[in-house]
Amino acid sequence: MNTEAQLREQLNRINRRSYPAYKDLRGSYQFPGYILHIDHVQGDPFAAPSKVSVEVLQKMAGFPKTLFSEPHRRIALQDHLIREFGKIMSGYMFQAKGSGKSGLMSISKCGQQVLDRTALSMDDRRILVRFEVGFPANGRTINAPELEKILFRFVPECVKRALYYNNMDAKKIQEVVELADDQQAIREQLPERGLVAFVANGAMLPRESGVSDRPMRGAVPFESPESMEVELTLPHKGKIKGMGIPKGITLIVGGGYHGKSTLLKALELGVYNHIKGDGREYVITDHTAMKIRAEDGRAVSHVNISPFINNLPNGKDTVDFSTEDASGSTSQAANVVEAVNAGSKTLLIDEDTSATNFMVRDELMQSVIAKDKEPITPFIDQARNLYKNQGVSVILVAGSSGAYFHIADKVIQMDTYRTLDITEKVRAICERIPEKEGGVHELALSMLDNNLWKQNDRVLAAYKVEKKHDQIKVKQFGKDSFSIGKSAVELKYVEQIADVEQTTTLSYVMKYVLEQLEKNPHTEIRELLETICDRINEEGPGAVCGRNVPGNLAEVRRQEIYACVNRYRGFRI
Numbered sequence: 001m002n003t004e005a006q007l008r009e010q011l012n013r014i015n016r017r018s019y020p021a022y023k024d025l026r027g028s029y030q031f032p033g034y035i036l037h038i039d040h041v042q043g044d045p046f047a048a049p050s051k052v053s054v055e056v057l058q059k060m061a062g063f064p065k066t067l068f069s070e071p072h073r074r075i076a077l078q079d080h081l082i083r084e085f086g087k088i089m090s091g092y093m094f095q096a097k098g099s100g101k102s103g104l105m106s107i108s109k110c111g112q113q114v115l116d117r118t119a120l121s122m123d124d125r126r127i128l129v130r131f132e133v134g135f136p137a138n139g140r141t142i143n144a145p146e147l148e149k150i151l152f153r154f155v156p157e158c159v160k161r162a163l164y165y166n167n168m169d170a171k172k173i174q175e176v177v178e179l180a181d182d183q184q185a186i187r188e189q190l191p192e193r194g195l196v197a198f199v200a201n202g203a204m205l206p207r208e209s210g211v212s213d214r215p216m217r218g219a220v221p222f223e224s225p226e227s228m229e230v231e232l233t234l235p236h237k238g239k240i241k242g243m244g245i246p247k248g249i250t251l252i253v254g255g256g257y258h259g260k261s262t263l264l265k266a267l268e269l270g271v272y273n274h275i276k277g278d279g280r281e282y283v284i285t286d287h288t289a290m291k292i293r294a295e296d297g298r299a300v301s302h303v304n305i306s307p308f309i310n311n312l313p314n315g316k317d318t319v320d321f322s323t324e325d326a327s328g329s330t331s332q333a334a335n336v337v338e339a340v341n342a343g344s345k346t347l348l349i350d351e352d353t354s355a356t357n358f359m360v361r362d363e364l365m366q367s368v369i370a371k372d373k374e375p376i377t378p379f380i381d382q383a384r385n386l387y388k389n390q391g392v393s394v395i396l397v398a399g400s401s402g403a404y405f406h407i408a409d410k411v412i413q414m415d416t417y418r419t420l421d422i423t424e425k426v427r428a429i430c431e432r433i434p435e436k437e438g439g440v441h442e443l444a445l446s447m448l449d450n451n452l453w454k455q456n457d458r459v460l461a462a463y464k465v466e467k468k469h470d471q472i473k474v475k476q477f478g479k480d481s482f483s484i485g486k487s488a489v490e491l492k493y494v495e496q497i498a499d500v501e502q503t504t505t506l507s508y509v510m511k512y513v514l515e516q517l518e519k520n521p522h523t524e525i526r527e528l529l530e531t532i533c534d535r536i537n538e539e540g541p542g543a544v545c546g547r548n549v550p551g552n553l554a555e556v557r558r559q560e561i562y563a564c565v566n567r568y569r570g571f572r573i
Contacts (some may be wrong), residue, residue: 002029006146007036015144019044022135022142033060034159036151039130039548044140045100049132051551054159056127064166068122068175075116075555076180076273080173082120083110085129085162092154096146103136103146105154108552112213112280113231113272113498114180116555118542129161130551147567178236179281183273185234186284193230193244196346196393197267197285200242201229204279205259205266206417213498215279220259225421228410239284243419245395248409249383252397259417261350262399267395267494268348270554284394289346289560293353293496294328298490301571307382308333308358311375318375324569328355329376334566336379341526342562347386349379350397360403406430435539465570466516472514474507476500482507484514487570494563501554505541506564508553512544513565529565533558 013022022041029036033056038050043446052393068074086107096103108119120129136146161167181236186198199205201224206216224243231241245267252260270285306318326334332355339347351359360380384407386392398404405426413420434455463502466473466485476482479500480492489510491497497506507534516528535543542549 001035002027004029004036004152004233005029007151007553011144011148014142018143019135019137019140019142022050027176031156034156034163042101043230045098045134045137047101049101049104049106049134051130052133052155053128053130053551054155054163056129056159056163058122058125061163063122063127064165065124067173070184072180072184074122074179076114077173078117078120078122078175079110079275080176081115081122081127081129081162082108084168085120085131085158086110088158088161089154092150092158095154096136096145096150098134098136098143099139102136102139102143103150104132104134105150107131108554110275112274112278113269113497114275115272115499115502116540117501118540118549118553119551121540121542129163130549132551139565143445143567151393175276179276180273182234182237182240183281183284187287189232190284190286192569193232194247195230195244196247196289196395197245197270198230198232198282199245199263199266199270200240200282203242203266203281203283205262205283207262207265212281213293215277219279220417222417225412225419227421227423228412230518233306242282247391248387249393249404249407250395250410251404251408252395252411252412252414253399253422254414258401259414260399262417263412263414263419264348264350264395264397269498271496272498286346287557288342288344288559289348290342290344291348291350292332292339292349292395293493293495294355294358295326295331295335295493296325296328298331298334298493298567299324299569300326300330300334301566301568303334303566305330305333305337307385308336308377308379309375310377313375315482322394329358330354332358332379333513336386338562338566339559340386340390342559344559345391346393346395348395351399351401352397352533356527358555360401367562380407381565383407400502463519472511474511476504477508482510484510484568485570487568489564489567489569491564494560494567496557497560499554501552502556502560504550505553505556508544509536509556509561509563511566514570525565529558533561536561 010025014024025038027038035055037053037055039053042048042050086109090106090109093105094103108117118130133150136143144476174395190196199222201222203222204215204219205222206212206219208216220421228243229241230244231239233239252263254260266280266283267285268291270283271287271289274280274507300321300323303321304319309318312318336347338346357376358379360378377415380403383394411423411426413422472485474482474484479497481488481490482503484507491503497503512532513528517523532544541553
């Protein structure tokens with residue numbers, strides 16, 4: 001272990017030398033109260049910043065164990081410390097001068113969701129925080145005095161103010177973990193109450209804009225219909241009331257711009273906890289819930305879509321179906337089946353982003369086009385079977401078709417962002433208007449248990465994975481996609497990915513999957529994915545990265561992991 005004095009000496013030695021001499025600084029240095037790790041040094045001042053980490057022992061940090069004794073508490077506390085560290089660090093941004101990225105100091109930027117991130121991890125022994133620093137230079141000549149300013153003044157101040165419990169607002173920290181306790185309590189009570197979601201009275205669901213996830217000022221607070229109102233008891237907040245959405249089939253209806261999609265969007269992101277002040281702190285959805293939509297052009301590999309599509313004119317097998325370019329209805333059928341296979345017990349669907357012919361066929365169309373001439377069994381004819389046979393609930397936003405009224409267990413109307421339970425009214429109307437004759441396919445949805453996803457038949461296509469220096473090459477394009485080798489993985493329509501760091505994690509997962517399949521091509525993909533999911537749950541999002549864990553990863557659910565692998569185009573079809 002090197003000392004801080006040795007680090008000063010090295011800085012003096014390499015000052016005004018060529019930039020690559022910075023690489024001599026790699027290693028660990030003991031500072032008063034913490035260890036500084038210089039993990040990776042950038043190649044030049046215009047390249048990606050250097051990777052730096054700080055390790056503080058818990059006996060120095062002084063955080064009471066009760067604050068991180070449970071996983072939900074630990075994740076909430078870590079999230080808070082990242083935000084505090086980043087807030088303090090932002091005050092020192094580019095205070096050290098130079099060319100290119102000189103003086104840059106950054107850590108993960110957390111959004112409204114509370115996620116487990118590799119930027120900061122803690123356990124009983126230590127706190128480890130990972131961040132980036134642009135090592136200063138004049139042109140491509142080392143400016144050591146400016147780096148000394150960062151490492152000996154700025155970083156110690158960040159550590160002192162954001163990682164030592166005695167220097168922080170203890171009340172605020174307590175509020176963070178208590179909110180996490182309350183959110184966890186709601187999640188645990190949902191199945192006990194037979195609910196798939198809970199929306200608290202007073203919740204602020206509308207967002208600031210289409211590109212901002214912050215709450216809208218002056219928005220109408222949510223108020224539950226009396227008939228759907230439930231009361232939950234939370235460990236800290238006490239009794240809380242709100243709308244409980246029961247298991248089964250729930251419709252959300254109403255006129256345009258009245259708040260249907262806003263409510264559904266809040267439910268989509270209710271799979272994650274939210275920070276205080278977001279407005280959706282107490283909007284909690286079944287953690288396995290998956291948003292389903294049409295996805296024209298996606299690749300589908302070895303999926304059993306026969307409960308929805310069968311008897312194709314070209315005779316193509318739909319029990320083991322593959323295509324490079326799926327239609328809207330085919331892609332949505334695959335998305336439903338894949339979600340169920342990934343363990344989802346709730347499906348969230350918006351009519352606006354669905355394939356019409358997949359969702360419903362009206363009576364006139366059934367009269368014109370004979371049943372034996374239509375290979376698509378609409379979702380409306382299988383939704384009840386899906387719940388009955390698989391225990392999968394559906395929350396559906398509908399605005400143009402009343403066909404789903406006949407099978408709905410609950411009907412919620414949004415009226416200028418106010419919520420009404422119109423279930424009984426709809427049932428009375430449905431009694432006067434008989435349900436059309438169904439066209440349910442002979443193949444029951446219970447078949448999903450057996451032949452859903454034949455992953456053991458998926459074979460990695462030869463020459464599909466491009467390598468550089470014997471490593472699989474990965475390139476990310478924001479939150480929506482990344483490429484691995486020559487194959488792009490499009491995630492734009494996996495709508496519950498809330499953070500760009502989740503996409504980064506998925507790229508590492510995909511890389512790990514391909515590496516494992518390369519070692520053993522006969523590995524069953526489902527078995528491999530379940531192993532990965534278990535490791536991430538136990539070890540965090542950096543579980544598939546080996547020893548060099550980057551500081552820009554965030555937790556991903558089993559559902560997104562499956563969705564990512566399903567969209568990889570490198571499997572032989």
